[in-house]
Amino acid sequence: MIADKVFLEIFNNRIQATVEEMANVVLRTGFTAFVKETGDFGTYLLSSSGETFGSPLETGYNLSLGIPAAATIQSINDWQEGDIVICNDPYATQGMVTHLPDMHLIKPFFHEGRIIAFGMCFVHSSDVGGKVPGSVSPSAYDIHMEGIRIAPIKLYEAGVLNETVQRLFLDNSRIPEQNLGDLRALMAALNRGEQRMGELIARYGAERIEQGIEELLEYAELKARAIVSDIQDGTYEFWDYLEKGPGGYPIRLRCSMTINKSDIYLDFNGSDPQVRASFNIPTHNQQGHYMLVPALIRYFRTLDPTIPWNSGMIRLVRNYAPPASILNPEPMAAVGARAATFIRLMDVITGALSKAQGSKVPAAGAGQACIVMMAMTDANDGKKKVGVIQPICGGSGARPMKDGIDGMDFAVGHLRNIPAETVEAEMPVMIEHYGLRPDSAGAGTFRGGSGIELRVRIRTPDTVMTARNMERMEFQPWGRLGGGVGTHGEAILNVGLDTEEQLGRIDELLLQPGDTVTFLSQGGGGYGDPIERDVQLVLKDVRSGLVSTHQALERYGVVIRNLALDEEQTRIERAKREQEKQDFNYGHTREKYETLWTDEMQLALVNSLSNYPLALRDYLKRRTMNAAEHRFVGNASLTPLDIPVMMEELRQQIGLQ
Numbered sequence: 001m002i003a004d005k006v007f008l009e010i011f012n013n014r015i016q017a018t019v020e021e022m023a024n025v026v027l028r029t030g031f032t033a034f035v036k037e038t039g040d041f042g043t044y045l046l047s048s049s050g051e052t053f054g055s056p057l058e059t060g061y062n063l064s065l066g067i068p069a070a071a072t073i074q075s076i077n078d079w080q081e082g083d084i085v086i087c088n089d090p091y092a093t094q095g096m097v098t099h100l101p102d103m104h105l106i107k108p109f110f111h112e113g114r115i116i117a118f119g120m121c122f123v124h125s126s127d128v129g130g131k132v133p134g135s136v137s138p139s140a141y142d143i144h145m146e147g148i149r150i151a152p153i154k155l156y157e158a159g160v161l162n163e164t165v166q167r168l169f170l171d172n173s174r175i176p177e178q179n180l181g182d183l184r185a186l187m188a189a190l191n192r193g194e195q196r197m198g199e200l201i202a203r204y205g206a207e208r209i210e211q212g213i214e215e216l217l218e219y220a221e222l223k224a225r226a227i228v229s230d231i232q233d234g235t236y237e238f239w240d241y242l243e244k245g246p247g248g249y250p251i252r253l254r255c256s257m258t259i260n261k262s263d264i265y266l267d268f269n270g271s272d273p274q275v276r277a278s279f280n281i282p283t284h285n286q287q288g289h290y291m292l293v294p295a296l297i298r299y300f301r302t303l304d305p306t307i308p309w310n311s312g313m314i315r316l317v318r319n320y321a322p323p324a325s326i327l328n329p330e331p332m333a334a335v336g337a338r339a340a341t342f343i344r345l346m347d348v349i350t351g352a353l354s355k356a357q358g359s360k361v362p363a364a365g366a367g368q369a370c371i372v373m374m375a376m377t378d379a380n381d382g383k384k385k386v387g388v389i390q391p392i393c394g395g396s397g398a399r400p401m402k403d404g405i406d407g408m409d410f411a412v413g414h415l416r417n418i419p420a421e422t423v424e425a426e427m428p429v430m431i432e433h434y435g436l437r438p439d440s441a442g443a444g445t446f447r448g449g450s451g452i453e454l455r456v457r458i459r460t461p462d463t464v465m466t467a468r469n470m471e472r473m474e475f476q477p478w479g480r481l482g483g484g485v486g487t488h489g490e491a492i493l494n495v496g497l498d499t500e501e502q503l504g505r506i507d508e509l510l511l512q513p514g515d516t517v518t519f520l521s522q523g524g525g526g527y528g529d530p531i532e533r534d535v536q537l538v539l540k541d542v543r544s545g546l547v548s549t550h551q552a553l554e555r556y557g558v559v560i561r562n563l564a565l566d567e568e569q570t571r572i573e574r575a576k577r578e579q580e581k582q583d584f585n586y587g588h589t590r591e592k593y594e595t596l597w598t599d600e601m602q603l604a605l606v607n608s609l610s611n612y613p614l615a616l617r618d619y620l621k622r623r624t625m626n627a628a629e630h631r632f633v634g635n636a637s638l639t640p641l642d643i644p645v646m647m648e649e650l651r652q653q654i655g656l657q
Contacts, residue, residue, distance in 0.1 A: 007204075007208075007212065008212065008215055008216060008219060011200075011204075011209075011212040011216060012216055012219075012308050014196075014200060015045060015053065015054040015216065016054065016056075016057070016309070017196075018045065018054060018192075018193055018196040018197070019043050019044060019045055019054040019055055019056045019193070020056045020057070020058055020059060021192060021193075021196065022043035022056070022119070022121070022189040022190070022192050022193045023041070023042075023043045023056040023058070023059035023060040023189070024059055025043075025185065025188050025189040025192050026041050026043060026060065026121065026123070026185045026186060026188075026189045027039060027041075027059055027060070029181075029184070029185040029188055030123065030181065030182050030185040031177070031178040031179075031180075031181025031182050031185070032123075032125070032126045032175070032178045032179075032181075032182055032387070032388075033126075033387055033388050033418055033422060033423070033426060034123075034124055034125075034126050034371075034387075034388045035123050035124070035182055035185070037416060037417075037418040037419070037422055038388060038391055038415055038416050038417075038418060039059060039060050039061070039414065039415065039416045040060075040061060040123070040124040040391075040414075040415065041060045041061060041121070041122060041123040041124065041186075042055070042056070042060050042061040042062075042064050042120075042121065042122050043055075043056055043060060043119075043120075043121045043189050043193070044064060044067065044119070044120045044121070045117055045118070045119060045120075045193060045197070046067075046069055046073075046106075046117060046118040046119075046120055047117060047118075047213050047214070047217070048115050048116065048117060048118070048210075049070060049073075050067075050068070050069035050070035050072075050073050050118070051069075051217055051310075051311045051312075052064065052065055052066070052067050052069075052310055052311040053117075053213045053216050053217055053310045053311070053312075054310065055309050055310060057309050060414065061122075061414050062309070062414050063290060063294040063297070063298075063414065064290045065290055065293070065297050065309070065310060065311045065313060065314055066286075066288040066289055066290035066292075066293055066311055066314045066317075067096055067120070067290050067311070068094060068095050068096050068284070068286035068289060068290075069096050069106070069118070069120065071093060071094035071096065072085070072087060072093045072094070072096050072106065072152050073106070073118065075092075075151075075152050076152060076154070079108045079115060080108075080157065080158045081108070081110045081158065081159075082156060082157070082158045082159030082160075083107065083108060083154055083156060083157055083158065084105055084106070084107045084154065084155050084156040084187065084190065085105065085106045085107075085152050085153065085154055085155065086103065086104070086105055086150060086152075086153060086154075086155040086165065086169070086183075087104050087106075087150050087151060087152040087153065088100050088101070088102060088103045088104060088128065088148075088149065088150050089149040089150055089151045089152075090143070090282040090335055091143075091282065091331045091332065092149075092151035092152060093151075093152060094284045094286065095282050095283050095284035095286050095289060097122075098281060098282055098283075098291055098335060098338050098342075099136070099146070099278075099335045099336050099337075099338050099339075100128050100130070100135060100143070100146050100147040100148070100149060100335075100336065101124050101125045101126075101127075101128050101134075101135050101136065101147070101336070102122045102123075102124055102125075103122060103123055103125050103128065103150075103169075103179075103182075103183070103186075104120065104121070104122040105120070105121050105122070105155065105183070105186045105187065105190060106118055106119070106120045106152075107119045107120075107190040107193075107194065109193070109194050109197050109198070111198075111201050111206045112206070114206070116197065116201065116206055116209060116210060117197055117209075117213065119189075119190040119193040119194060119197075121186040121189050121190055122186070123182045123183075123185070123186060125173070125175075125179055125182065126175055126178065126179075126373070126386060126387060126388060127147075127173045127174040127175045127179075127386050128146075128147035128148050128169075128172070128173050128179075129147035129148045129172045129173050129174070130145055130146045130147035130336075131145045131146070132464070132466050132507075132508050133174060133373060133374070133375030133386045133464055133466060134371070134373035134375070134386065134388075134466050134468070135147040135336065136278065136336035136337055136371075136466070136468045137278060137336060137337075137466065137468070137507055137508065138277055138278055138279070138336075138337045138340075138468060138505070138507055139277060139278070139507050140277070140278045140334040140336055141276045141277060141278075141334055142332050142333065142334050143331075143332045143333065143334055143335060144332065145334065146278065146334060146335070146336045147172070147173075148168070148169060148172040148173070150165075150168075150169060153165055155183075166180075166183075174375070174384065174386045175386050197209075216308055216310060216312070217310055217311060217312035217315070218312060219308055219312065220307055220308040220309075220310050220311075220312030220313045221312040221313065221315045221316060222312075223300075223304055223306070223307040223308075223313075224300050224307065224312070224313040224314075224315075224316055225262035225316055226262075226304075227299075227300050227303050227304060228259065228261075228262045228263070228264060228316060229261060229262045231259045231356050231357060232259070232356065233259050233260055233261065234258070234259060234356070235256050235257065235258045235259075236256070236257045236258075236259070236352040236353070236355040236356045237254070237255070237256045237257075237352065237355075238254075238255060238257075238348050238349075238351035238352040238354075238355065239252055239253060239254035239255070239270070239348060239351075239599070239602075240252075240253055240344055240347045240348050240351065240364075240475075240478075241253070241344070241475055241590070242279055242340055242341060242344055242471060243471060243472070243473055243474050243475060243505070244473075244474075244504075244505060245272075245275050245277060245279065246275055246276045246277055246618050246622060247618075247621070247622030247625070247626070249621070249622060249625050250475070250593065251272045251275060251279060251326060251341075252270075252271060252272050252602055252606075253268070253271050253272075253326070253327070253341065253344055253345055253348050254268065254269070254270035254271045254348070254599075254602075255267065255268055255271075255345075255348050255349060255352055256269070256270075256352075257349065257352040257353070257356070259356060262316055263316050263317075263318070264296065264316055264317045264318070265317075265318045265319070265320075266292060266293075266317065266318070266319040266320070266349070267319070267320050268319065268320065268321040268322070268325065268327050268328075269320070269322055270599075270602070270603050270606055271321065271322070271325050271326055271327055271606070272325065272326050272606060272621070273324055273325055273326065273606065273609055273610075273614075273617045273618070273621070274324050274325060274326050274328075274329035274330065274333050274614070274617075275326060275618060276618045277334065277337070278334035278335060278336040278337040278338070279326060279337050279338060279340055279341045280326050280327075280329035280333045280334065280335050280338060280341070281326065281327050281328075281329075281335065281338045281341050281342060281345075282328075282329055282333070282335050282338075283321060283327055283328055284328065285319070285320065285321055285323075285328050287317070287318055287319060288311070288314035288315065288317040288318070288319065289319065290314075291338070291342050291345070292317075292319055292321075292327070292345065292349075293314050293317055293319075293349075294342075294346055294411075295345075295346045295347075295349035295350045295353065296313075296314070296317065296349060296353075297313050297314065298410065299353060299360075299361070300313055303360070322610070324614050324617075326341060327341075327345075330614060336468070337468050337469055339369060339468075339469050340368070340468070340469040340470075340471050343367055343368060343369060343409075343411045343412065343469070343471070344367060344471065346411045347364050347365075347367055347411070347477075347478075350362070350364070350397075351364075351478075351584070354480065354584075358480075358481070358583075359400050360400065361400070362396065362397040362398060362399045362400070362404065362410070362480070362524075362527065363397035363398050363404070363442065363444070363448060363477070363478060363479050363480040363483055363524060363525030363526060363527045364397050364477040364478045364479075364486070364524065364525045365394065365395065365396040365397045365404065365409035365410055365411055365448075365449070365477060365486075365524045365525075366393055366394020366395055366396070366409040366449075366451060366472060366477060366486065366489075366521055366522035366523065366524060367394070367409065367411070367471055367472045367477055367522065368392070368393065368394060368409075368469055368470060368471040368472055368489065368521065368522065369391055369392075369393050369409075369411075369412040369415060369469050370391070370392040370393075370467050370468070370469050370470045370471075370489075370519065370521070371388060371391050371392075371467070371468050371469060372388070372389040372390050372391075372392060372454075372456070372465065372466075372467045372519065373386065373387065373388050373389065373465070373466045373467075373468075374386070374387065374389055374427060374429065374463055374464065374465050374466075375463070375464045375466075376427075376428065376460040376461075376462065376463040376464065377460070377462070378428050378460060379428065379459075379460050379461070380428065385426075385427055385428070387423075387426055387427050388418065389418070389423055389427065389429065389456060390417060390418055390423065390434075390454055391412070391415045391417065391418075392452055392454055392467075392519050392521050393407065393408055393409050393412050393415060393452065393521065394407070394408075394409055394440075394449070394451040394452060394472075394477075394486070394489070394521035394522040394523060394524070395407060395408070395409065395440065395441055395448050395449025395450045395451050395486065395521075395522065395523040395524035396408060396409045396410045396413075396448070396449040396524045397409075397410070397442075397448055397449075397477065397480075397486075397524040397525045397527070398442065398444050398446040398447055398448045398449075398479075398480070398483060398524060398525065398526045398527035398528075399446060399527060400446070400527055400528075401446070402446055403446045403447050403448075403449070403537075404441065404446070404447065404448040404449030404523075404524040404525075405449045405524075406436055406441075406449045406450040406546070407436055407449065407450065407451070407452050408449065409449070409524065420434055428459045428460045429456055429457065429458060429459060429460075429463075430456070430457040430459060431454070431455070431456060431457075432455040432456070432457050432516065433453060433454065433455040433518075434452075434453070434454050434455075435452070435453055436450045436451070436452060436453070436545075436546060437450055437451040437452055437453040437487075437520055437521065437523065438450070438545055438546055438547065438548060439487065439546075439547060439548050439551045440486065440487040440520070440521075440522065440523030441486060441487075441523035441524060441526070441546065441547075442476075442477065442479045442483055442484040442485050442486040442487075442523055442524060442525040442526035443479075443483065443484040443526045443530035443533075443551075443555035443556060444479060444480075444482065444483030444484060444525075444526025444527045444528045444529070444530050444533065445482075445483070445526075445527060445528025445529055445530065445532045445533050446483075446526065446527045446528055446533070447526050447530075447533070447537075447541070447547075448477065448479070448483075448486050448523050448524025448525050448526050448527075449523060449524040450523050450546050451486070451487065451489070451520065451521040451522050451523045452519070452520075452521040453518065453519070453520055453521075454518070454519045454521075455495070455516055455517070455518040455519075456516065456517050456518075457514070457515070457516045458511045458512065458513055458514065458515045458516070458517075459513055460513065461512055461513060462510065462512070463510070463511045463512070464508060464509070464510060464511075465506065465508075465509045465511055465517060466506065466507065466508055466509070467491065467505075467506035467509075467519075470489065470491065470505040470506060471489070472486075472488055472489050472522045473488055473489045473490070473491075473504060473505055474488055474589050475488070475586075475587065475589055475590045475593075476488045476522070476525075476586075476587035476589065476590075477522055477523070477524055477525040478525050478584050478585055478586045478587065478590075479525035479526045479527065479582075479584070479585040480525065480526075480527045480528075480583070480584060480585075481527060481528055481529075481581055481582075481583065482528055482529040482530070482579060482580075482581035482582060482585070483525055483526030483527040483528055483529075483530070483585060484525070484526045484530060484555060484585060485525055485526075485585055485586070485587040486522050486523035486524050486525050486526075487520075487522060487523050488522060488589075489519075489520060489521050489522045490502065490518075490519075490520040491503040491504065491505070491506055491517065491518070491519050491520070492517070492518045492520070493515065493516070493517055494515060494516055495516060495518045503517070525585070529579055529581060530555050530556045530557075530579075531556065531557050531574050531577045531579060533556055535556075535558050535565060535567075535570055536565075538552050538556045538558040538560075539552075539558070539560060539563075539565050542560050542563065543563055549561075553573065557570065557573040557574040557576075557577050558570050558573070558574075559573055596628065596629065596632045596638070597625075600640045601628075601638070601640055601643065603640070604640035604641070604643040604644065605621065605624065605625070605643050605647075607644075608624075608643050608644040608647045609621055609647070611644075612647075612651065616651065620647055620650060620651060623650045624643065624646055624647045624650060627646055627650065628642075628643070628646065
């Protein structure tokens with residue numbers, strides 16, 4: 001029971017103000033564009049046991065509720081005042097960190113010799129070494145290819161800098177000066193958080209603050225449970241895909257979400273095994289892990305904006321991901337591009353929620369946060385440069401009562417764009433075009449958000465471009481209740497020239513002066529029958545350049561000539577249209593793929609793979625899928641029972657026991 005609700009409200013506001021202030025310190029003093037412009041960093045307050053009781057909403061990364069920090073905190077057995085621990089190793093931290101570029105600092109906040117709370121910050125470093133500039137390559141197949149790993153160790157001990165540890169980190173990155181600047185920004189934020197917590201302790205006393213921390217977590221839990229209690233009990237299944245995993249086959253993420261009174265259980269059985277690529281998420285099967293629950297916490301906050309933004313919200317969530325699966329890989333799997341998986345997982349949980357609460361959940365958004373990075377030697381000053389050009393997102397899914405948001409997906413709404421002027425000032429490139437992509441949004445009574453178009457011109461020889469987390473290049477964002485799919489993404493080299501080339505997904509691309517790369521990101525899925533869309537809204541979209549007159553006719557049955565509405569022809573055209581209102585519209589590419597690879601067939605594949613050593617699973621998956629598709633093309637009948645037989649035959653062919 002909460003004894004003093006007035007104090008709790010005051011305390012909640014003070015805590016929220018503290019983490020927002022910490023975040024603004026990082027934003028204003030960080031060095032890299034990915035920090036000071038994009039805002040890919042986080043500032044948090046943790047209880048003495050490691051639960052997140054303070055997290056920013058306005059600035060930085062705001063989805064880290066459920067950070068499993070306890071193992072890292074407990075790994076340091078001699079905390080002292082003035083200590084700051086540094087770490088970025090997903091395996092040594094038991095999933096607190098999920099890929100190497102996320103450099104974390106943790107500082108204990110003492111009072112009279114006792115730890116009252118911890119401050120924690122991270123920045124997504126623009127480079128921590130590894131095989132490619134930016135450190136994240138989808139094709140990396142173990143973590144050693146992705147950069148320097150630092151298990152929890154004291155960067156400062158009792159206020160004294162360990163220069164060896166600092167030098168070890170900086171010497172193993174391509175941008176030591178920028179990384180040092182970002183580290184100092186984090187330390188300044190931790191000091192500010194310590195100062196503000198000290199002021200609260202001085203005013204209310206340590207015991208009252210500790211009680212307030214627990215009550216704040218309990219209050220968030222109670223409010224989240226009230227929301228879940230309104231969902232009908234049952235099990236809701238959904239799955240979606242990452243594209244072109246090893247061998248070119250999609251990687252499936254599958255979830256059975258069970259609602260039981262006010263509890264949620266997420267069962268990820270049926271998701272693919274860990275892959276020989278960097279899409280794995282090292283959750284270590286931690287309960288309510290922050291990479292698994294963001295769709296839930298955003299749902300809670302949408303329905304109840306007053307709910308405190310802390311880890312109490314996920315106390316009611318339990319989850320299971322099988323060992324050696326893409327959501328619970330064995331060491332030392334590569335994990336650098338885990339953001340692509342995390343974003344698709346949000347679509348999976350959103351889809352399951354849609355089955356449970358169809359009138360409250362949007363269609364699928366763009367489903368990517370493509371981080372475009374470049375590395376080159378600037379011909380003007382001879383300096384090596386590594387930096388982010390832009391995080392390329394896309395439109396959000398249409399909502400049950402409103403259009404999607406243009407140019408930004410709900411899944412990655414914390415990311416800010418980088419102004420073209422800033423990019424051109426810091427990197428020798430030219431931004432030739434940056435705007436919304438016409439005809440990209442899924443049609444519907446409420447349309448999806450429009451995608452983005454970005455064209456970059458190269459000015460320096462031997463420029464290396466990486467573009468991680470490119471997804472939805474084939475499988476489109478799905479629409480809901482008759483809504484259309486969003487347009488898939490594209491990347492094009494030298495558009496409009498004789499050397500034009502469709503690039504598909506980019507891993508590492510060597511470019512020369514005069515080359516251009518154009519990115520076309522996805523639009524969000526639509527919601528509801530497009531024929532029921534207000535014709536004036538269609539006219540407005542045409543006049544704004546978001547929808548062409550051709551697509552206004554094809555998708556919405558609206559006739560527009562010379563930017564004016566032809567009401568009579570629109571009435572005639574719409575009267576001819578009949579559309580079956582599908583619960584989910586997945587698009588032709590996915591529907592074709594699932595003609596053979598039904599849920600039952602894919603479950604048979606995953607279950608069969610579990611009978612073999614981890615070292616064989618990726619190989620056997622590729623070979624079995626290839627053999628099944630050849631047989632299917634030959635019109636042979638296939639059932640789930642054929643899969644284990646085919647797999648064992650392939651295993652025997654390589655002569656291993």
